[in-house]
Amino acid sequence: MRPPDSVAWTRKHDDRLDPVFIPAGIGLRYYPESLRDLVQIVAGADQAAGVAIRPCGSHWALSDAVAEPGFPGAIVETHGLNRTLYDVIPSCLRTAVRADLVGQSPATDGQWDEGAYNLYHVEAGTRIYELYSRLDRQDPAWPFPTDSLDIPALGGSWAPPTLGGAGGQTIVGAATTSTHGGDLNHPPIADMIQAVHLVGAGGRQFWVERARFSARVPAPMSDAGKLAQVLGPLEIIQDDDALNACLVSVGRLGIIYSVVLKVVRQYGRRQTRHRREWDEVQRELLDPNSPLFSKRFLQVVVNPLPRFKDRRHSCWVSQAVAIPARDPLPASWRGRAQRAGAGAGVNPSIDHKPGDLYTVICRSHADFAEPFAVCLGLLRDLAPAARLVPFVGIRANREIDEIIVELVNLSRADPMSVGDFVANVCNFLVDEGHAWLLPAIMEAFLEFGQGDIPDERPAEDISYAMLDGWDYSDRDCITNADSIEVAFDAGTDLGVRFINESLIPRTNQLVDGKLTGKPMAFGGYASMRFTGRTEALIGIQKWDRTCVIEVAGLRELSGIGPLLDQLESDAKTMGATVHWGQRNQMTRADVDAMYSGIERWRGVLARLSSGGDPQTFSSAYTRAAGLEPP
Structure with a gap:
């Protein structure tokens, strides 16, 4: 070590x-x-x-x-704990679970059976991109634990059933903070976990799994006697509440060493995206029978700043369906080569090609070598007068040249990263009385980043390449960010109301100076995604269908902190839950109000802390949020 x-x-x-x-x-x-x-x-x-x-x-x-x-x-x-493990799966499975696993029908080329599953045991520090690469059999150093059974139904490639928008997190870090995807009827990442090997207070070890493996097998997954033989002295807990407490635990129950995951057969995703008007889309979101909810995946990205000319808000609607992953994959699917194997955690997403403007900018070094040329080029490429005119009118022609000169002088005096530069552009515009340009710049950036994917030419590729949109070659564009994420019951109008009654007016108040007493800048977006219910006792996706809204912006924006804090407060007042891993100021009162299962969670904490110091894994954050023993 x-x-x-x-x-x-x-x-x-x-x-x-x-x-x-x-x-x-x-x-x-x-x-x-x-x-x-x-x-x-x-x-x-x-x-x-x-x-x-x-x-x-x-x-x-x-x-x-x-x-x-x-x-x-x-x-x-x-991160040094990132191996696939072979001691428990399949050797310690109960006879009934093993029979259920091996009794599945083999895969049929050209079809996808979402009900088929496999089990994969991995250490907690494994990054998501390492995991999906191994599941797709693109890392030969780590074969499947169940390959030893030599069962045709368990061969081939496998995949996580859902993912968030990035793969750089560890699988346990993402799961235990309630990270999720946007698949309408599928629970978040945490619900892949079938068992947890935990090191608790005093160094005591626990193996935690549910009392019922599945509806077909109403018994624990593992044979306790076999587990004890393989893993040595540890406490085996086969109890639903215990595992459901571990799924989202924010590191408070102990340090998770490994997890057993339930994964699905590899599949592809076919996606479309359309620029639309928010005032139209919001009405459709309130109709549970709307075509918006007819596909597997739904995301709505909203520009909280209105267009200058008509004061309407643009939004971009993405939908996706699952499709079979044929063997061999279609030649047009380049995601496996770009995102798995040697490309895992290295390359830009399949949305960005190596030579395009976005990728070139993001691969730049931390400080501009030639601030004048780069800044001027950015302004000309992303927000020239000709492109601003449709959004803000001819006023841009009179002032844009003067603004560009002042911004270039600013960048000469203080070289900065691309992300910092964009944030400083927005701050400068507000400070100098040019806040009217902010909506146009945000519209241009969102249009540039989203872009239409028409129905007649949908994007399709292997599952993880479509889901993981992170640019791992990025050094300047994405990292300088801040965000909150709040969740509402999608069976109500609360998600739409949060956009209309909190996000949009609060953003306007921020820019106008009414929120903080002085005009401040914001540049960013709101993203609405929808998921199924989690089994986690303190998971944010606590409704049968949950609407999760992320509001994100550049960290150097003068107004990002005050705006996000106000939005979090508004969301809590409206009955939202708040993402554990994103910016939040959770209190014990908040947590008690959000989660009916919090006392059961605290009871599991007390059980796992017995025999050691109950404060071993405590922090100021967990104490403020009431993640402490009863």
């Missing part, structure tokens, strides 16, 4: 110009590479009175879910 150190610790989206989140010399960082390492670290921390310990995945969280600024305790970096 790599020796512990006390290096500076930051989150992926922290601004490099801000004070370091946890400076060097404060607390310790541990780097386990095995279960034994992890148990030793946790047991040692438990013996050191008053030393808290927190797990960390890929540093993607925007909240203080891992630790608060200046956290004095220990942080366990789990």
Whole structure:
């Protein structure tokens, strides 16, 4: 195991110009590479009175879910725990579960049976892009655990049933903060988990799974006797509440070492996207029989700033269906080559080609080598007067040249990253009385980033390449961001009302100066996605169909913090749940109001903490949110 150190610790989206989140010399960082390492670290921390310990995945969280600024305790970096495991699956399965697994029908080329499943056991620090590459059999170093059974029905490629919009998070980090996709009738990522191997307070080990594996097999997944033989001394808990507490646990129950996942046969996705008017789409969202809800996937991206000429709001509606993944894959599907195997976690998304403007900009270094040329080029490419005129009228012709000159002078004086530059453009426009240009710039950016995918020429590719839209070659464009995500019962009008009664008016108040007492800038979007219900006791997707709304913008925007804080407050008042991994200010009162299962969750925490210090995995964040024993 790599020796512990006390290096500076930051989150992926922290601004490099801000004070370091946890400076060097404060607390310790541990780097386990095995279960034994992890148990030793946790047991040692438990013996050191008053030393808290927190797990960390890929540093993607925007909240203080891992630790608060200046956290004095220990942080366990789990990225060294990224192996596929072969000791439990299939050897420890109950006879009935094993029979159900191997008794499935083999795959039929040209058809996709979503009900077919396989089981995959993996360490907690495995990144999502590593996982989907292995499931698709693009990483020969990690075969399937069930390959040893030599059953035709379990051969071929497999996939996560759903994913969020990126694959850089660890599978456990994403799951335990309630990260989700946009598949209408499918629960979030956490619900893939069938069992958890957890290291709790004092270094005690737990194997946690449900009492009922499935409707067809109303018994636990594993044979407890076989588990004990393979894994040694640990407490085996086969209880629904216990696993459902672990699914979304924000690192408070202990440090998860590994998970068993239920995965589906590999499939493709076919997607369309259309630019539409928000005032029309919102009416359709209130109709449960609307064609919007007729496909597998639905996302609506809304520009919260109105167009200058008609004061209407643009939105972009994406829909997708599942399609069979034939063997061999169609020649037009380039996602496997670009996103899996050697391309996993390296390349831009399939939306962006290596030579296009977006990818070239995002691959630039942290500071512009020639700020004048780059800034002027950006303005000409993304927001020239000719393109602004349709949005804001001929007024742009009189002032745009003067604004460009001032912005170029600004960039000369203070070289900055592309993301910082765009944010500073927006801040400058507001400060200099040109806020009327913000809607046009945001419209141009959203149109550039979304773009139509017509029905007659839909985009289609292998599942994970369509779902993971992250540009892993990016060094400047995406990382400088901040966002909140709130969830509502999609069977009500609350999601639409949040857009109309909170997001849109609050954004206008921010730019006008009424929200904070001075005009402030915002540039970003709202994204509405829909999911099924989670089994997690404190998962945000607690309704049969949940509408999840993400509001995101560049971190350097002067108004991003005040706006997101106000939106979170509004959403809570309207009965929303709030994403654990994104910006939030959760209190115990909030959590008690949001989750009817919170006392059961706290009861599981008390059980898993017995025999050790119950504060081992506590932090200022978990204490504020009431994620503590009863």
